[in-house]
Amino acid sequence: MTHIAAYITGHGFGHATRSAALLAAVAARLPGARLSLVSTAPEWLFRLNLPAPFGYRAQPLDVGMIQRDAISLDLDATLAACHRLLEEQPARIALEADFLLREGVDLVLADIPWAAFPAARRAGIPSVGVSNFSWDWIYGEYLSLRPEFGRVVASIREGYAQADLFLRLPFHGPCDAFPVVRDIPMIARRARQSRDAVRAALSLNGKRPVVLLSFGGFDIQDIDLTRVERLRDYCFLTTQPPPRPVENVQVVSLPDLTYEEVVAQADAVITKPGYGIVSDCLANQTPVLYTSRGAFAEYPCLVDGLEQFGVCEYISNQELLAGNWRPALERLLRRPRRWPVLESDGAEVAAGILVELAERGRRSEDPTGPAAAAGRPVAETETS
Numbered sequence: 001m002t003h004i005a006a007y008i009t010g011h012g013f014g015h016a017t018r019s020a021a022l023l024a025a026v027a028a029r030l031p032g033a034r035l036s037l038v039s040t041a042p043e044w045l046f047r048l049n050l051p052a053p054f055g056y057r058a059q060p061l062d063v064g065m066i067q068r069d070a071i072s073l074d075l076d077a078t079l080a081a082c083h084r085l086l087e088e089q090p091a092r093i094a095l096e097a098d099f100l101l102r103e104g105v106d107l108v109l110a111d112i113p114w115a116a117f118p119a120a121r122r123a124g125i126p127s128v129g130v131s132n133f134s135w136d137w138i139y140g141e142y143l144s145l146r147p148e149f150g151r152v153v154a155s156i157r158e159g160y161a162q163a164d165l166f167l168r169l170p171f172h173g174p175c176d177a178f179p180v181v182r183d184i185p186m187i188a189r190r191a192r193q194s195r196d197a198v199r200a201a202l203s204l205n206g207k208r209p210v211v212l213l214s215f216g217g218f219d220i221q222d223i224d225l226t227r228v229e230r231l232r233d234y235c236f237l238t239t240q241p242p243p244r245p246v247e248n249v250q251v252v253s254l255p256d257l258t259y260e261e262v263v264a265q266a267d268a269v270i271t272k273p274g275y276g277i278v279s280d281c282l283a284n285q286t287p288v289l290y291t292s293r294g295a296f297a298e299y300p301c302l303v304d305g306l307e308q309f310g311v312c313e314y315i316s317n318q319e320l321l322a323g324n325w326r327p328a329l330e331r332l333l334r335r336p337r338r339w340p341v342l343e344s345d346g347a348e349v350a351a352g353i354l355v356e357l358a359e360r361g362r363r364s365e366d367p368t369g370p371a372a373a374a375g376r377p378v379a380e381t382e383t384s
Contacts, residue, residue: 010040011064014276025351114159188283227323
């Protein structure tokens with residue numbers, strides 16, 4: 001039985017949901033495959049998005065970005081947490097390598113904790129990264145403000161250099177710490193139920209525009225809910241209850257719906273650009289009203305993707321928090337609906353690559369040669 005261990009950052013929900021989509025595609029190709037997930041993203045999120053059996057361990061192997069809320073980063077707290085993690089990293093890598101050997105793991109997938117790759121190399125197991133960015137690039141943007149990130153960036157690049165292959169998604173940064181890079185299409189979740197069926201399940205009558213508030217598992221503090229409440233000709237949906245009941249804000253639970261189905265039925269989504277929500281909106285052709293997420297290197301890449309392939313409009317943090325949403329929403333809903341072709345079968349493409357590497361790794365006669373098991377000469381011919 002093929003055994004794949006997936007190491008997934010707990011930053012936001014986007015890494016977890018796209019990893020779940022990828023692993024679901026792997027499970028469809030390899031019925032009965034064993035999946036072990038290691039992440040600080042909540043287990044319920046994987047249960048909601050991965051329709052295949054898996055084991056789960058809550059183990060922090062990276063920090064991501066510590067945030068005060070969805071649009072406010074905390075650099076000092078992030079830096080302190082990264083330095084604490086670096087002190088613990090050698091022991092964690094040794095423990096994970098022992099786990100990989102003990103449990104007979106055939107392939108390591110990471111999105112995108114850097115410690116996963118030296119652990120796989122130590123265990124002699126091929127490792128593959130998948131993402132549209134790398135954490136060395138994200139943290140490197142803060143070196144002028146916090147030179148102490150230099151040690152963190154160097155450690156991350158050293159870890160990424162031990163990966164056998166990196167599958168780079170659209171709307172990406174350089175990802176140049178990885179020795180072998182292969183571009184693949186967007187990994188996205190597409191709604192399976194019709195818009196009418198989803199709206200019926202949500203008890204929406206269709207008389208008002210429906211707008212989903214989506215902020216990747218983070219709260220937004222200090223929104224003027226009184227002003228939002230005055231937008232009575234709109235219906236707002238959220239999966240996170242506001243601080244108090246708001247007449248035109250409906251809290252959605254998802255017992256019989258997927259999140260992408262809620263995205264697909266919406267007339268618009270208000271969000272800060274993250275890969276998960278951007279890919280969901282593009283794949284399901286839902287317009288986006290986006291706000292800035294602070295000094296985060298991935299942000300311009302995602303905005304470029306929205307502007308090139310989607311229907312979008314910008315709202316400032318100040319206007320968002322003030323509840324002054326009407327002007328921007330009206331501009332967005334008046335925009336022409338033009339949706340350029342964008343391939344979104346990245347989960348299936350990546351699954352084919354992972355299955356081939358896992359099976360090749362099982363056949364490898366040299367368990368200490370992960371680069372050979374991963375087929376590096378083949379991957380290099382396909383590198384972009």
